[in-house]
Amino acid sequence: MRITSPKSRLSASLSLAGLLAFGSTSLANADTYDMPHLLVIGTPGTSSGSFASTNGWGPMLQQELGSNVRVVPEDSEIQRHRRLTERRDLLLSSVSAAELRFQIQGIGHYATMMPVPQRVIWHHNDTPWTFVVAGDSDLHSMDDLKRSGLRVAQGQFSIPMMTTVRDGLPAFLGMTPEESATHFNFIAASSYVENCRSVIEGRADVAYCASVSSVMAELEGAPGGIRWLAMDLDDEAGWQRFLEHSPMAVPGPITMGVASARGVDGLASNFLYAAPADLDEALAYTxxxxxHQAFDRYKGSHPLSTRMSLEVFRDYLDRSPLPIHEGTVRYLKEIGAWTEEDDRWNQEAIEKMDSWISARQAALDEAKEKGIQPGRNNQAFMAIVEKHTHGLEGFRTRL
Incomplete structure (x- = not known):
């Protein structure tokens, strides 16, 4: 059976037309709230669709709600997370659901960082991804990647991307980790742009990229162009192996981005606007x-902004494993876009996140007490983390 993205499963009691009609209600008629003077939003780097689309709606929010909006590009996922949760100089972060899973479960370097519970404020986009090669490459399918000695770009700026390339790709191809280690040459890339450009510049044979990022339009227009490798949705066994390493991915055809990618089988990576759980409820509500209410005004500011509609967000809520902020929940309840079933899974998600946060904090406390330096390459520290987190259920898309 062919794997496809799940369709929206709005309750019969919800009228989407009515919900969208509510959006025409003037914000001036809503309860007033004193917005913070400065609203700082962190996104991936300047060549990312997240940065461009946030800059599209940011000026509109500034004009209508009176808060000075500053969009800060930060290619390093770890540094953006630190700024959001530790330094607190970001109010919101545009982050993939996959990255959020790593942050909450303390995977890789995140294990050494202060654990902070987070909440989803709104859906940002569902970015399409797959593997890309140069247009004149002799690699035409995923099966062609089974050749020995291929150079695979591996971005060092995002742990989930590293995991997808290092573990997910060979798993999809049916390789063991040992076979992958001898089969591929992984080429380090310090930024997303460097990662994708590597196939055009001849430093790598294949890279994992998003079809909507602006750098892909640049590469598509380069001499020879680019070509996307289809991750065949009929390959159920391959996808099951892949999802063991990228459990937040949603398989499906690419429908957005550069022309060369459209129609190619790939996956969607949901990006979300997230914040620490202690973000003021009234601010999250506002x-x-x-x-929601300004969507028709900002949806034309960038193609990805069309994915911020209530309809798309509501569809995501039917499969989200991540907790939604209480301010957002309050608003969705007011307009009839939140159900008792949503309350149940959201509470379960909150409890699951709290379990991970508590376990990781206990691990850090024990390490401090024993004088063990936190470090992802410190076996003594990672053993403590494993002891405290063993048996906890990980986050996975509710398909």
């Missing part, structure tokens, strides 16, 4: 209300 942002959620604005994202």
């Amino acid at each position: 942002l959620a209300r604005w994202f």
Whole structure:
């Protein structure tokens, strides 16, 4: 059976037309709230679709709600997370659901960082991804990647991307980790742009990229162009192996981005606007209300902004494993877009996140007590982390 993205499963009691009609209600008629003077939003780097689309709606929010909006590009996922949760100089972060899973479960370097519970404020986009090669490459299918000695770009700026390339790709191809280690030459890339450009510049044979990022338009227009490798949705066994390493991915055809990618089988990686759980409820409520009610005004500012509609967000809620902020929940309840079933899974998600946060904090406390330096390459520390987190259920898309 062919794997496809799940369709929206709105409750019969919800009228989407009515919900969208509610969006025409003037914000001026809503309860007033004093917005913070400065609203700082972190996104991936300047060549990312997340940065461009946030800059599309940011000026509109500033004009309508009176908060000075500053969009800060930060290619390093770890540094953006640190700024959001430790330094607190970001109020929101555009982050993939996959990255959020790593942050909450303390995977890789995140294990050494202060564990902070987070909440989803609104859906940002569902970015399409797959593997790309140069247009004149003799690699035409995923099966061609089974050749020995291929150079695979591996971005060092995102742990989930590293995991997808290092573990997910060979798993999809049916390789063991040992076979992968001898089969591929992984080429380090310090930024997303460097990662994708590597196939055009001849430093790598294949790279894992998003079809909607601006750098892909540049590469598509380069001499020879680019070509996308289809991750065949009929390959159920391959996808099951892949999802063991990228459990937040949603398989499906690519429908957005550069022309060369459209129609190619790949996956969607949901990006979300997230914040620490202690973000003021009234602020989260006000942002959620604005994202919904102002949608028709900002949806044309960037193609990815069309994925911020209530309909798309509601579809995501049917499969989200991540907790939604209480301010957003309050707004969705007011307009009839939240159900008792949503309350149940959201509470389960909150409890699951709290379990991970508590276990990781206990691991850090024990390490401090024993004088063990936190480090992902410190076996003594990672053993403590494993002891405290063993048996906890990980986050996985609710398919």
